[in-house]
Amino acid sequence: MVWGKGASAMADGAFDKTAPEVQCDTRSKGERTRDRILDLAYDSVIRKGFAATSIEELVEAAGITKSGFFYHFKDKSDLARGLIERYTTRSRFFLEEMERRARELSDDPLHSFLIFLKLYAEAMETLVDAHPGCFVATITFQDQAYDREMRELNTQGVLTWRRRFAAWLAEIAAVYPPRGKAATEDLADAILTFTYGGMTLAKALGDDRAISRQALTFRETIRLHFQPA
Numbered sequence: 001m002v003w004g005k006g007a008s009a010m011a012d013g014a015f016d017k018t019a020p021e022v023q024c025d026t027r028s029k030g031e032r033t034r035d036r037i038l039d040l041a042y043d044s045v046i047r048k049g050f051a052a053t054s055i056e057e058l059v060e061a062a063g064i065t066k067s068g069f070f071y072h073f074k075d076k077s078d079l080a081r082g083l084i085e086r087y088t089t090r091s092r093f094f095l096e097e098m099e100r101r102a103r104e105l106s107d108d109p110l111h112s113f114l115i116f117l118k119l120y121a122e123a124m125e126t127l128v129d130a131h132p133g134c135f136v137a138t139i140t141f142q143d144q145a146y147d148r149e150m151r152e153l154n155t156q157g158v159l160t161w162r163r164r165f166a167a168w169l170a171e172i173a174a175v176y177p178p179r180g181k182a183a184t185e186d187l188a189d190a191i192l193t194f195t196y197g198g199m200t201l202a203k204a205l206g207d208d209r210a211i212s213r214q215a216l217t218f219r220e221t222i223r224l225h226f227q228p229a
Contacts (some may be wrong), residue, residue: 024193037064041079041083047213080150088153098123101119109171109175114219121211121216123213126214162189163188164188166184179226187222187225195211198213200212
């Protein structure tokens with residue numbers, strides 16, 4: 001789940017590049033302000049962590065008053081909740097849309113999963129530039145900055161990710177008995193692992209295609225794991 005603002009853009013446009021651009025923002029002024037605060041908070045949290053992100057700097061960057069901030073968020077924990085909930089929603093939509101497209105292209109569970117991984121690899125080529133870090137990892141490694149509810153929301157997001165892919169892999173295994181001994185959940189977790197590990201490589205080496213290559217490598221692993229003898 002590496003998606004924040006860029007996830008929304010990818011979900012809105014990556015699946016139909018020929019669709020006409022519509023310049024229409026139906027959000028109210030209050031909704032736009034709230035989203036602006038969340039965007040600024042997300043960028044700050046990724047860049048320097050939640051504890052180092054202050055309400056004062058967000059207020060100044062958003063061009064609002066403190067009372068304007070507290071109109072949308074009752075406190076900093078409420079801001080964290082908003083960040084995690086929006087992040088989780090956009091991540092889910094991103095994956096659902098990509099899975100929908102893959103399954104439309106093939107009704108075979110293995111073939112559709114391989115298509116999904118190819119689409120995922122293509123998406124990851126542009127996502128690195130849109131996101132300088134990983135929000136889930138930020139929460140995980142700075143968990144003392146968040147209360148129990150926020151940490152639990154993060155955990156549930158990761159488990160939802162695991163269940164989504166584990167179910168798809170189990171569907172594949174029912175048709176194509178696996179040739180190896182790798183557990184379904186471990187294979188599902190590997191997608192999360194190569195995404196976040198690939199993001200580290202991308203940033204450390206200045207290699208925007210690191211995640212994409214890892215996705216394609218995993219795709220080949222899946223193909224060989226389930227390929228009929």
